[in-house]
Amino acid sequence: MPPTKRVCVLGSGNWGSTAARIIGNNVLRLPDFDDRVNIWVYEELVNGRKLTEIINTQHENVKYLPGHRLPDNVTAVADAREAVRGATHIVVVIPHQFVQDLLATIRGTVDPGARAISLIKGIAISSEGMTTMTQIIHRALGIPVASLSGANIADEIAEEKYCETTIGCRDAADAAAWRSLFDTSYFQVNCVADVVGVEFCGALKNVVAVGAGFIDGLGLGNNTKAAIIRIGFLEMRRLAMHLSGAQIQDATFMESCGMADVITTCYGGRNRRLAEEFVKTGKRMSQLEQELLNGQKLQGYLTAGEVYSYIESRGIAEHFPLFTNIYQICYQGRHPRSIFDGLNVDFSRDAATPTPTPAPNHHHHNH
Ligand SMILES: NC(=O)c1ccc[n+]([C@@H]2O[C@H](COP(=O)([O-])OP(=O)(O)OC[C@H]3O[C@@H](n4cnc5c(N)ncnc54)[C@H](O)[C@@H]3O)[C@@H](O)[C@H]2O)c1
Numbered sequence: 001m002p003p004t005k006r007v008c009v010l011g012s013g014n015w016g017s018t019a020a021r022i023i024g025n026n027v028l029r030l031p032d033f034d035d036r037v038n039i040w041v042y043e044e045l046v047n048g049r050k051l052t053e054i055i056n057t058q059h060e061n062v063k064y065l066p067g068h069r070l071p072d073n074v075t076a077v078a079d080a081r082e083a084v085r086g087a088t089h090i091v092v093v094i095p096h097q098f099v100q101d102l103l104a105t106i107r108g109t110v111d112p113g114a115r116a117i118s119l120i121k122g123i124a125i126s127s128e129g130m131t132t133m134t135q136i137i138h139r140a141l142g143i144p145v146a147s148l149s150g151a152n153i154a155d156e157i158a159e160e161k162y163c164e165t166t167i168g169c170r171d172a173a174d175a176a177a178w179r180s181l182f183d184t185s186y187f188q189v190n191c192v193a194d195v196v197g198v199e200f201c202g203a204l205k206n207v208v209a210v211g212a213g214f215i216d217g218l219g220l221g222n223n224t225k226a227a228i229i230r231i232g233f234l235e236m237r238r239l240a241m242h243l244s245g246a247q248i249q250d251a252t253f254m255e256s257c258g259m260a261d262v263i264t265t266c267y268g269g270r271n272r273r274l275a276e277e278f279v280k281t282g283k284r285m286s287q288l289e290q291e292l293l294n295g296q297k298l299q300g301y302l303t304a305g306e307v308y309s310y311i312e313s314r315g316i317a318e319h320f321p322l323f324t325n326i327y328q329i330c331y332q333g334r335h336p337r338s339i340f341d342g343l344n345v346d347f348s349r350d351a352a353t354p355t356p357t358p359a360p361n362h363h364h365h366n367h
């Protein structure tokens with residue numbers, strides 16, 4: 001039987017390239033899947049050469065994932081419509097600020113029977129309020145969309161250091177297919193049915209990462225950072241519960257996408273690192289992003305702005321003092337030390353919904 005399925009990865013940054021490396025290796029042992037994996041590259045010149053050409057000849061994304069070979073069956077394509085044509089499994093992994101433009105480009109080209117998964121960590125503000133990436137992708141393409149998020153710093157995964165991740169997918173057969181594409185001995189997938197819970201965790205932890213970077217920039221210690229992690233985690237849960245109408249399972253926060261990602265991001269991520277520089281240099285986040293990241297993008301300070309505009313417009317900012325302080329430090333010139341203002345919030349009644357004991361490896365069936 002010839003393979004009937006084909007993967008396209010939309011995005012070739014640090015995480016997109018790492019994900020393509022995993023998938024490119026995995027499809028070689030999956031008989032249903034075509035060996036060829038297209039990766040859409042936002043074309044640019046690197047030392048005078050097109051990045052697509054470099055990837056297709058050197059099999060390395062020298063700009064966004066230097067030092068790691070991509071499998072030969074991963075093919076870089078500059079035209080997103082061409083990359084996605086014929087794909088049954090579409091992996092969306094670009095910085096969240098660019099997703100609308102990409103979706104507008106590929107709308108109409110995507111096979112109606114295809115499935116997508118979002119690896120993006122970000123949210124969007126629309127006239128309806130706040131929407132998640134899977135919601136935006138589903139509305140644009142009309143296909144089922146799963147989410148993947150976890151304690152996943154891409155460079156460490158490219159080095160094949162053991163970690164876990166969480167896939168949110170309601171359909172069991174789809175979840176099994178996504179797992180087969182991503183799971184490796186060093187990248188352990190756990191599937192849950194709570195699609196938006198997984199992605200709210202991934203998006204909101206980036207705001208906490210900014211707070212953790214401020215603590216490092218102020219030269220404060222581990223206890224202080226642990227306090228910011230704890231309060232940030234509880235504000236994440238409070239906001240995610242509010243936004244989803246309490247549809248999110250409390251158990252999702254205990255998956256890799258929840259507490260584990262908050263930890264790794266507050267110690268190792270780019271958002272943390274540049275927030276530390278923000279305190280030390282007094283430069284704006286956008287300027288530091290341009291100066292220090294060589295084309296990589298931050299999600300945290302943008303998400304802090306999106307979160308604040310939502311909680312402020314709904315009159316609920318007082319229930320999120322840490323998110324509010326982080327926003328005001330980023331955008332309104334408040335001193336980073338004001339991060340501690342008003343943090344004595346009572347979260348004790350937030351987890352009012354009892355969480356059922358999950359069965360091993362498949363939880364959450366109440367959707
Ligand atoms: N890097 C990680 O460790 C990591 C881990 C997990 C999740 N994520 C998430 O994955 C998503 C993608 O991040 P990444 O790390 O792969 O990217 P990146 O920040 O490393 O690179 C930025 C990418 O955006 C592209 N780009 C620049 N301008 C563009 C435009 N106008 N339109 C479309 N693309 C444009 C660049 O070509 C590049 O591929 C983000 O939401 C991020 O939070 C990243």
Ligand SMILES: O=P(O)(O)OC[C@H](O)CO
Pocket residue numbers: 121150151152153154209261264265268269270271272298299
């Ligand atoms: O480098 P960051 O701050 O974008 O974080 C990377 C990943 O999201 C960590 O899981």
